[in-house]
Amino acid sequence: MIVLGVDTSGPYTSLGLIDGSNKKELNYRERPFAHSEMINVLFEILMKQTGLSPSSIDLIAVSVGPGYFTALRVGLSFAKALAFSLGIPLISVNTLDALARQAPDVDMPVIALVEAQKDFLYAAKYRKVKGETMREREPALLRLREVREEKALFVGSGAIKFRDELQRLPEPCPDFPSGLTVAASGLERFLSGERDDPVKLEPFYMKLPDIKKHGRP
Known part of the structure; x- marks a missing residue:
C-alpha cells in the first residue's frame, strides 16, 4: 500500500x-x-x-x-x-499523536506539546510500549504550570518554547x-x-x- x-x-x-x-x-x-x-x-x-x-x-x-x-x-x-x-x-x-510517535523510546511517559497562545499548551500524554505509542491522556488545553511538574519526556513546539522550564527534551526535539x-x-x-x-x-x-x-x- x-x-x-x-x-x-x-x-x-x-x-x-x-x-x-x-x-x-x-x-x-x-x-x-x-x-x-x-x-x-x-x-x-x-x-x-x-x-x-x-x-x-x-x-x-x-x-x-x-x-x-x-x-x-x-x-x-x-x-x-x-x-x-x-x-x-x-x-x-x-498532531500530538504523531509527535509522540517521533519521540525516542524511554522508560517514562511522553508528553507532546503544541504551543497555543500565551502560556497555554495543547497537550496529551503517552507511553512507549514495545515500540508502540499508546495514548494515556486525551488531548487537553493546559497552562504551563499544569505541565511542568510532570515527570515525562516533552516533545513538540510547546516543549521547545518552554525548554528552560521543562528541561527533559530529546535532542533533536521535533517541533x-x-x-x-x-x-x-x-x-x-x-x-x-x-x-x-x-x-x-x-x-x-x-x-x-x-x-x-x-x-x-
Whole structure:
C-alpha cells in the first residue's frame, strides 16, 4: 500500500511517502507559512523523485491539529481534493499523536506539546510500549504550570518554547510532525479498521478558556 502523509500543522510543509519498505520525505522550511504556495510544488517534486504517479497512491493521511488553524486548512484542503480526485480514502492524524510517535523510546511517559497562545499548551500524554505509542491522556488545553511538574519526556513546539522550564527534551526535539510520521500513523489507523468521512473532516480545534475567569499563573 502506498501512503501519502501531509503535515501543515506548523509553520512549514512536510510531505512523506511510504511504499512498502521505501520511504521518501520532502520538507520546505525556507519560509514559514508558505503552505498554499509550496504544497503542490512539493507534491510534484515528490512524484518525480519517486517515479510514481498520483494514481498509484492508495491512501492519504493528513494531520488535523492541534496546530496553526489556517495552515491546517491548507493541508486538509489539499488532501481532500487529491483524495476525491483519485477516489481513495483519506484518514486524519492528530498532531500530538504523531509527535509522540517521533519521540525516542524511554522508560517514562511522553508528553507532546503544541504551543497555543500565551502560556497555554495543547497537550496529551503517552507511553512507549514495545515500540508502540499508546495514548494515556486525551488531548487537553493546559497552562504551563499544569505541565511542568510532570515527570515525562516533552516533545513538540510547546516543549521547545518552554525548554528552560521543562528541561527533559530529546535532542533533536521535533517541533511538528514529519510527513513520514503522519503517513505511518495514518496507515496504522487504517489497517486497524478506523475510517474518517472526508466530507466531515475539519481541523482539530480547542477553544482557549476565558483568561479573566481562570486568572493569571
